[in-house]
Amino acid sequence: MDLWLFYVLLSGVILQIVCCLPVQELQERNEDSGIDQDIFDINEALGLNLFEGDIKLDERPERNSIIGNEYRWPHTIPYVLEDSLDMNAKGLILNAFEQYRLKSCIDFKPWEGEANYISVFKGSGCWSSVGNRRKGRQELSIGANCDRIGTIEHEFLHALGFWHEQSRSDRDDYVTIMRDRIQEGKEGNFNKYDDKRSDFLNVPYDYNSVMHYSKNAFRNGTEPTIVTNIPAFIDVIGQRMDFSEYDIRKLSRLYNCTSSLSFMETCSFEFENVCGMIQSTEDNADWQRITQVPSGPQTDHTYVGICQETGYLMHFNTSAGSVSDRAVLESRFLYPKRGFQCLQFYYYNSGSESDQLNVLVKEYTDASPNGTQRLVKTIQGSPAGYWELHHVSLNVASKFRVVFEGIKGPDGSNGGLSIDDINLSETQCPHHVWHIRNFTQVVSSATTQYSPPFYSPKGYAFQIGLLPTSSFNLHIHLHLISGANDDRLQWPCAWQQATVLLLDQHPDIRQRMSNQRSITTDPSQLVYDRPDNVGMVATFPNGTEFMRGPATEFSSFITQQRLESREFVKEDSIFILTTVEDISHLISTQPNSTAVTPTTATSVCEAYGCQNGGICILEEGKPVCRCPVGADWWYVGEKCEQKGSTQDTVVIAVASSLSIFAVMLIITIVTTSCIKKKYRKKMESLGLQNKTPL
Numbered sequence: 182m183d184l185w186l187f188y189v190l191l192s193g194v195i196l197q198i199v200c201c202l203p204v205q206e207l208q209e210r211n212e213d214s215g216i217d218q219d220i221f222d223i224n225e226a227l228g229l230n231l232f233e234g235d236i237k238l239d240e241r242p243e244r245n246s247i248i249g250n251e252y253r254w255p256h257t258i259p260y261v262l263e264d265s266l267d268m269n270a271k272g273l274i275l276n277a278f279e280q281y282r283l284k285s286c287i288d289f290k291p292w293e294g295e296a297n298y299i300s301v302f303k304g305s306g307c308w309s310s311v312g313n314r315r316k317g318r319q320e321l322s323i324g325a326n327c328d329r330i331g332t333i334e335h336e337f338l339h340a341l342g343f344w345h346e347q348s349r350s351d352r353d354d355y356v357t358i359m360r361d362r363i364q365e366g367k368e369g370n371f372n373k374y375d376d377k378r379s380d381f382l383n384v385p386y387d388y389n390s391v392m393h394y395s396k397n398a399f400r401n402g403t404e405p406t407i408v409t410n411i412p413a414f415i416d417v418i419g420q421r422m423d424f425s426e427y428d429i430r431k432l433s434r435l436y437n438c439t440s441s442l443s444f445m446e447t448c449s450f451e452f453e454n455v456c457g458m459i460q461s462t463e464d465n466a467d468w469q470r471i472t473q474v475p476s477g478p479q480t481d482h483t484y485v486g487i488c489q490e491t492g493y494l495m496h497f498n499t500s501a502g503s504v505s506d507r508a509v510l511e512s513r514f515l516y517p518k519r520g521f522q523c524l525q526f527y528y529y530n531s532g533s534e535s536d537q538l539n540v541l542v543k544e545y546t547d548a549s550p551n552g553t554q555r556l557v558k559t560i561q562g563s564p565a566g567y568w569e570l571h572h573v574s575l576n577v578a579s580k581f582r583v584v585f586e587g588i589k590g591p592d593g594s595n596g597g598l599s600i601d602d603i604n605l606s607e608t609q610c611p612h613h614v615w616h617i618r619n620f621t622q623v624v625s626s627a628t629t630q631y632s633p634p635f636y637s638p639k640g641y642a643f644q645i646g647l648l649p650t651s652s653f654n655l656h657i658h659l660h661l662i663s664g665a666n667d668d669r670l671q672w673p674c675a676w677q678q679a680t681v682l683l684l685d686q687h688p689d690i691r692q693r694m695s696n697q698r699s700i701t702t703d704p705s706q707l708v709y710d711r712p713d714n715v716g717m718v719a720t721f722p723n724g725t726e727f728m729r730g731p732a733t734e735f736s737s738f739i740t741q742q743r744l745e746s747r748e749f750v751k752e753d754s755i756f757i758l759t760t761v762e763d764i765s766h767l768i769s770t771q772p773n774s775t776a777v778t779p780t781t782a783t784s785v786c787e788a789y790g791c792q793n794g795g796i797c798i799l800e801e802g803k804p805v806c807r808c809p810v811g812a813d814w815w816y817v818g819e820k821c822e823q824k825g826s827t828q829d830t831v832v833i834a835v836a837s838s839l840s841i842f843a844v845m846l847i848i849t850i851v852t853t854s855c856i857k858k859k860y861r862k863k864m865e866s867l868g869l870q871n872k873t874p875l
């Protein structure tokens with residue numbers, strides 16, 4: 182804390198006094214120019230004339246492209262990410278694969294010489310063929326501006342055998358095509374197929390499909406070309422957030438899916454069997470399945486804002502009983518495939534500060550057939566009048582149960598601990614959660630809200646800004662900010678992919694359609710240089726100054742209509758989940774790449790000597806260490822010689838609470854004299870002692 186503050190204050194002060202760079206002239210990066218560009222706009226701007234905007238036909242479309250097993254891929258599809266792809270696109274394609282692994286039985290693997298594979302490359306625009314064409318290398322283009330997860334999912338659904346939703350044989354029952362508003366020569370894009378060519382797999386017409394055109398596709402003026410017969414859906418069609426429930430149902434039917442690779446369990450406690458969870462008898466209390474608690478929550482999380490006393494939650498009452506009473510709730514047996522899991526659940530504390538919830542895993546192996554318990558996380562804190570979202574990373578490789586253990590503390594309680602809407606999947610947990618309460622008020626304020634400072638696993642400090650505009654579109658800004666590790670980090674910040682996700686709070690993770698965008702820092706861009714050099718002085722709510730780097734911004738992150746189309750806002754709260762991943766290993770992903778000659782690399786690298794398990798690679802002929810990173814630690818430095826951990830950067834763990842700012846204010850005051858001394862010393866060493874009026 183001390184060190185961090187020291188850097189923040191020092192960097193701010195140095196810049197104010199010694200400032201030399203023309204920072205104000207540095208341009209921001211706007212990733213979407215304020216326009217929600219769809220696939221068809223992107224391809225049209227490039228002058229492409231593809232079938233239905235983004236489908237590459239090899240010949241005349243056969244009568245039954247989607248129907249017919251010869252067009253199916255195997256459940257695990259071989260792919261190559263060509264080096265032509267933008268780095269951000271490469272990272273996003275892998276993220277899109279993760280969504281397929283979570284929601285369907287489709288998996289992807291790097292190509293190892295299989296007869297047919299998908300070559301994902303950066304062509305002009307975003308496009309794909311429909312189905313497996315069985316011609317060896319099958320191209321799928323993710324061009325400029327196509328680096329969006331919904332767009333990538335869309336193109337891969339074409340490759341898997343799907344046409345656009347509005348070309349279904351029954352589409353005239355659901356949408357009206359406004360012929361006179363279509364650009365001349367583009368009418369063919371609105372063809373529909375008879376049910377011999379395209380099978381809709383007995384799934385209803387889906388306005389929510391990621392395969393549906395938007396209302397403005399191929400329009401000649403300003404009026405929509407597609408009008409939905411149910412007016413409420415006019416702004417729903419054309420979503421590129423994620424698969425819809427029906428997209429997944431169709432994909433599962435086409436490929437006879439029975440299970441997915443990474444989904445494990447979802448439970449909203451709506452059914453009396455509580456998803457097979459069991460009450461322990463070796464404790465002295467039980468969790469109760471109830472609809473509300475007098476001292477809160479007034480309603481469960483599943484139905485909050487929708488219905489009262491309809492949905493159920495699990496509650497451990499701490500207002501009665503004695504200190505140290507325990508109530509244990511165990512999941513059914515779970516069988517991991519990947520060895521890492523993310524447990525997500527909502528939690529409501531109306532008990533006391535000393536009541537605690539422990540999350541444990543009980544692992545069953547040959548050596549311990551009755552299971553061994555391991556504490557993973559303890560949740561304790563002041564009672565709050567709202568549902569909080571928690572993520573717990575598990576790393577379990579054998580058969581296991583998840584265990585929720587409530588323990589009554591010594592303080593007086595009027596309520597207890599409640600949990601609801603649990604999801605468990607073999608995916609990575611997001612790194613940070615930004616909970617924005619009183620969202621209606623935030624929107625009406627129309628001022629930028631800044632997140633607390635967050636740290637990436639590598640140690641970069643960053644901040645998110647959220648700005649509701651007059652038209653209620655949400656703008657998202659990402660900034661690198663000055664942080665505790667800046668002296669030890671590489672600048673400009675290279676190949677860190679930041680993903681900002683607005684959570685769809687649907688209780689079932691498989692049906693969520695969260696809205697997300699990603700950016701990847703490019704070391705050739707000055708905006709990603711050290712915030713001390715290219716940023717501007719900014720202030721935390723407690724008055725502490727820091728340096729905020731230029732913004733990378735999505736000025737049409739989500740529209741109001743889309744915001745209302747899913748459960749993004751619940752209990753007047755939204756959750757923004759962020760993850761920053763180092764994707765520098767994706768620089769070269771081509772198999773048989775000649776860029777690195779292993780023998781040379783080995784000898785040069787051996788001499789270079791990366792420490793602490795760092796991996797040496799050659800960049801432009803020079804050895805570079807890629808340092809290992811854990812959940813809350815990382816190595817940095819030229820040879821990975823320095824260890825960083827969340828202990829050094831205390832801000833991380835508690836940053837989601839504003840209370841940190843109060844704490845920081847106190848420390849600022851206490852340490853001012855100390856910083857003055859340190860600062861003077863540093864100034865002296867820089868030969869600037871005569872310019873230091875602190």
Ligand SMILES: [Ca+2]
Pocket residue numbers: 449450451481482483484492493494601602
């Ligand atoms: Ca519930």
Ligand SMILES: [Ca+2]
Pocket residue numbers: 460461462463464465466467468508509
């Ligand atoms: Ca019990």
Ligand SMILES: [Zn+2]
Pocket residue numbers: 235236335339345
């Ligand atoms: Zn398409």
